[in-house]
Amino acid sequence: MTGLRERKKQATREALQTAALRLALEHGPDNVRVEDIAGAAGVSPRTYNNYFSSQKQAIVSAIAAHRADLLAAAVTSRPAGIGLGEAVIDAVVASYADPGDHPAGAMLMIASSPALRACYADTATMIEGPLTEAVVSRHPGVDPLAARVLAAAVAAAARIALHQWLHATTTPPTMPGFVVPAGSLPDLVRAALTPLAPALDAAVPPA
Amino acid sequence: MTGLRERKKQATREALQTAALRLALEHGPDNVRVEDIAGAAGVSPRTYNNYFSSQKQAIVSAIAAHRADLLAAAVTSRPAGIGLGEAVIDAVVASYADPGDHPAGAMLMIASSPALRACYADTATMIEGPLTEAVVSRHPGVDPLAARVLAAAVAAAARIALHQWLHATTTPPTMPGFVVPAGSLPDLVRAALTPLAPALDAAVPPA
DNA sequence: GCAGAAAGATGCGTGCACGCAATTTTGCGG
């Protein structure tokens, strides 16, 4: 049974997220104070920081929410036949391929603000814990430390892909056709994760 | 020629580092304000944040300084004959094996304060840039994105090792002999990096 | 239902991070 308590908490969280995103889009990300977001969500400013530990976090969280959960589920639901590398990479790519139902211009705003870019790139590390559990759940034999390290490596690679992509969308005209190989985020994520495949495949005991 | 300017800047930085470390050891890390550190270093509080972007950073920086440079040099100086995995892992392990000349109790203090722990663990990511350059310098053929990803993966693994080690030194008595395999930091770093070796070795073109 | 416990929300106070503009210091020709 989902108590009133938890439902209300979730409602407040979502109210803060949507309010933060809306206000940031309306007035620009740097012209919104925590006080404004809290007010729009009908809550005290102090309460905001009970939900989010930074001012930008509510904004990016509105976009990146649930990615970690989806990813973990995706990893465990891959057939056990394929290698860990393929399973993990496909799952991560899939999680970033889902566009979500965000207001148009949200990603553009994130890409335009350096502070938001950094904060959004950091959401990639949120997959670390769930991914670790998903890996050990899929392959109970692997060393727990190895699972943690590989999950962290995957998260780091995703972060780099995100960073690169955000940088590319804001800085298109630098030496046309020089260092920008892929424009689509899923493709970029796959490219960033591919170098890690050998390590992922080698981690599972050679059954 | 090293101008007066840069030497003075470096002197101020070191003064802030040593002052921060000394005051933290004397009064406890949470009883030292930026104002105190700046005062002890003979500089205005505002100037502190021109050198360090957080209050804890001067403290951990006093311990972790130059590790990135040493590491990069160590990677490039490995014989080209051995694989990239071995070269990188040995270099990272070596960089963490050097104890440095810090006041006794400094590491213990860092391990004891959660905030300092987190900040110190984050110093592991400082190797990312230099390590990327070191890798492409050693193997000009590798894809730059792959080099960045692998460097980030190594940094993430080192961060986990650091985290684990700091956690172990403060929480010794949890089920004796259960999940704590290695006590020495270099050993732990090596154990954390080993799962990445296949990826590192696979990255260099099979000459 | 109800009393007590548990969890959440709020107000307050402190210290921090940092943009900005004014000021001082340093480096470099002339």
Added chain:
DNA sequence: CCGCAAAATTGCGTGCACGCATCTTTCTGC
């Protein structure tokens, strides 16, 4: 030696993050 431009330092003001004490809401056993 001097003035000037670049760079560093400083003070100030704003908003943020968060510990703590308090009050309110929700849950649980009876």
